[in-house]
Amino acid sequence: MADKEVIKILTENNLKVTPQRVAVLEVIMGLENHPSAENIVDYIRLNFPHVPFGTVYKILDAFIEKEIIQRVKTENGIIRYDSVKKPHHHLYCEDSERIEDFYDEDLNKLLENYFKKKKIPNFTIKDYKLQIVGKFKV
Amino acid sequence: MADKEVIKILTENNLKVTPQRVAVLEVIMGLENHPSAENIVDYIRLNFPHVPFGTVYKILDAFIEKEIIQRVKTENGIIRYDSVKKPHHHLYCEDSERIEDFYDEDLNKLLENYFKKKKIPNFTIKDYKLQIVGKFKV
DNA sequence: CCCCATTAGAGAATGATTCTCTTTTGATAT
DNA sequence: ATATCAAAAGAGAATCATTCTCTAATGGGG
Incomplete structure (x- = not known):
């Protein structure tokens, strides 16, 4: 249960x-789902039936500050969370709520080279995130 | 005041x-700000001091359904709005709340060509939006 | 094993957004 | 022009995700 990797982080x-922090981090890293706070609480409560939302939000905030996880924006304003691994992009399904990570080294290089040549006036780029909107095939 | 263009749309x-719809659309198209619902209400109230938030939200929803405007995601979950003109990307300032449209035909073509060659398994691309995160120089 | 800063618990508060219900109004047909 | 009526605005309560406050519990260095 006490996940070595999680404790190390x-x-x-x-x-x-x-225990609560371990549980939250396990959930986010375990699920590849980009869970919302509510999703996370639901999972945690399987083991800790009384964890309040406030606690989970505080834990999430702590993780975000340490850059262990990051927020994922959604169209409807509900915040979802993602364990930051390598830099990556996101596939958004138009129909479902599904969000999936999209890793593509070549794409990263492509963008990097593109913006190396083509500077944006008065703007310093720190990072780019591509949202690929479309539909998952069934 | 009665903006021909807006009425036509x-x-x-x-x-x-x-009058309320005209006012809302004028504000969104006039401001290049990506205003939040609150920003919009503030502006409208200069002319219509009693417009309730509910009305503005209903108007915005109607516009979104017709794809006259679109939602813009933000890190903190507050929804902002953008009049959809040509396809474009967004510059996000890390420090301020500033969001700016970024037009770049070459970038669009680059992405289009890239994903023409490199298909994503089980996913049909409809659109891509690049979020360029960084800082505006003063 | 003690101490105490940090964290969790509990629940109220907040604030953006949505919903419900009533009144008004734009636009079509008379 | 006027009547009509579905659609839209007004008003304000309700909802729901998130934040805050305060108190009790606890992890971990000494």
Whole structure:
């Protein structure tokens, strides 16, 4: 249960290792779903039936500050979360709520080269995220 | 005041022309700001001091359904709005709330060509939106 | 094993957005 | 022009995700 990897991440980031934090991080890293706060609470409550939303939000905020996870914007304003691994892009399904990570080294290089040549006036680029909108085939 | 262009857009989309709708659309198309619902209400109230939020939200929903405008995602979950003109991308400032449209035909072509060659398994692309995160120089 | 800063718990508060119900109004046909 | 009526606006309550506040519990260094 006590996931070594998860505990390592917490200690490396100077976050006290608590059962709740371990549970939240396990859920986010386990699910490839980009869960919302509600999704996370639902999962945690399978093991800790009384965890309040406030606690989970606080944990998520702590993780975001340490850049262990990041927020994922959605069209409808509900915040979802993603464990940051390598830089990646997102596939958004128009119909369902499905969001999927999209890794593509070539694409990253392509963009990087493109903006190396073509500067944007008065703007310093730090990162780019491509949202690929479309439909998953069944 | 009664903006011909705005009225034309409304009638073309089978939306009844009301002063409130004209005002909302004028604001969104006038401001290049990607205003939030609150911003829009503030502006409208200069002329119609009593417009309720509910009305503006209903108008915005109607416009979105007709694809006259679109939602813009933000990091903090507050929805902002953008009049859809040509396909474009967004510059997000890390520090301020500033969001700016970024037009780049070459970039569109680059992406289009890239994904023409490199198909994503089980996914049909409809559109891509690049979020360029960084900082505006002062 | 003690201490205490940090974290979790509990629940109220907030604030953006949505919903419901009533009144008004734009646009079509008379 | 006027009547008509579906659609839209007004008003305000309701909802729901998120944040805040305050108190109790606890992880981990000494």
